[in-house]
Amino acid sequence: MIGILTDTTASIPQDLIEKLGIETVSYYIHRGLETLRDMVDVKPREFAEWLKGAAQLPTTSNPAPGDYLLGLRRLAGRVKEIVAISITSKGSGGYQSCLAGVSMFKETFPDVRVEVVDTLQVAMSHGWAVVEAARAAMDGVDFEGVVRRAREVAASGMMIQTADTLRYLYLGGRIGKAKHLVASLLNIKPLIGMQDGVIVALGTARSRLKAYRRMGDLIQQRFGEGARLKAAFTHVLAQEQMEKLQAIITNRFECVEVLTGELSPALAVHTGPGTVGISVIPA
Numbered sequence: 535m536i537g538i539l540t541d542t543t544a545s546i547p548q549d550l551i552e553k554l555g556i557e558t559v560s561y562y563i564h565r566g567l568e569t570l571r572d573m574v575d576v577k578p579r580e581f582a583e584w585l586k587g588a589a590q591l592p593t594t595s596n597p598a599p600g601d602y603l604l605g606l607r608r609l610a611g612r613v614k615e616i617v618a619i620s621i622t623s624k625g626s627g628g629y630q631s632c633l634a635g636v637s638m639f640k641e642t643f644p645d646v647r648v649e650v651v652d653t654l655q656v657a658m659s660h661g662w663a664v665v666e667a668a669r670a671a672m673d674g675v676d677f678e679g680v681v682r683r684a685r686e687v688a689a690s691g692m693m694i695q696t697a698d699t700l701r702y703l704y705l706g707g708r709i710g711k712a713k714h715l716v717a718s719l720l721n722i723k724p725l726i727g728m729q730d731g732v733i734v735a736l737g738t739a740r741s742r743l744k745a746y747r748r749m750g751d752l753i754q755q756r757f758g759e760g761a762r763l764k765a766a767f768t769h770v771l772a773q774e775q776m777e778k779l780q781a782i783i784t785n786r787f788e789c790v791e792v793l794t795g796e797l798s799p800a801l802a803v804h805t806g807p808g809t810v811g812i813s814v815i816p817a
């Protein structure tokens with residue numbers, strides 16, 4: 535059996551984490567004098583409600599090498615091979631921290647094989663790589679095959695998000711190449727995605743509905759009209775809006791699997807309440 539390790543920013547639905555036996559390591563949220571463990575001390579809905587009225591944004595930090603070490607040790611109790619799958623190394627220090635944790639782990643568990651995969655993705659585009667790797671492991675695929683599956687899914691994934699504002703990304707320093715949109719945000723809905731591991735602008739729309747339709751256009755450009763896809767829809771305090779996006783996408787494409795859920799608080803800090811997103815991979 536092959537163990538799968540990842541971090542909470544993958545935003546994988548909890549029931550799927552449990553079903554697939556995925557080991558998760560928490561990011562940290564620093565709110566005033568509080569240090570909160572993502573998805574442990576604070577959950578998506580309560581955090582998003584608080585964030586709406588926050589006068590000052592919290593900060594986030596990646597897990598320490600020791601956090602990854604503990605996760606690896608938990609897995610080592612039942613497996614001899616582990617694939618650790620990380621959020622993009624270009625937007626977080628989690629990947630490097632994971633590598634350091636693996637180095638520490640190998641000092642005491644030299645017989646356990648570990649491979650670290652940098653997805654160059656965020657949210658459920660990162661999460662899909664984790665889920666599909668875990669499924670491959672459960673199906674009896676060998677170590678190299680599980681690693682390959684994680685890399686292939688990460689490379690093929692597409693993430694698009696929209697919100698009422700880029701304020702949270704801007705203040706959190708995660709705006710990347712989409713920075714030029716900040717000055718022109720009156721009455722428009724920005725679309726952002728990932729390219730080569732960093733956040734980029736994908737355009738704007740004049741309303742949420744037009745933004746959702748534009749998301750469909752972008753997905754069609756990438757995968758083709760009526761493509762067979764696996765789709766994960768995520769939101770931050772925007773369930774109804776997420777369902778509207780879901781209806782549009784599932785009507786345009788053959789979605790053989792649909793997941794829905796909330797972004798983890800550690801990501802919600804940077805996107806803000808009202809965020810709606812989709813992460814798709816080819817089926």
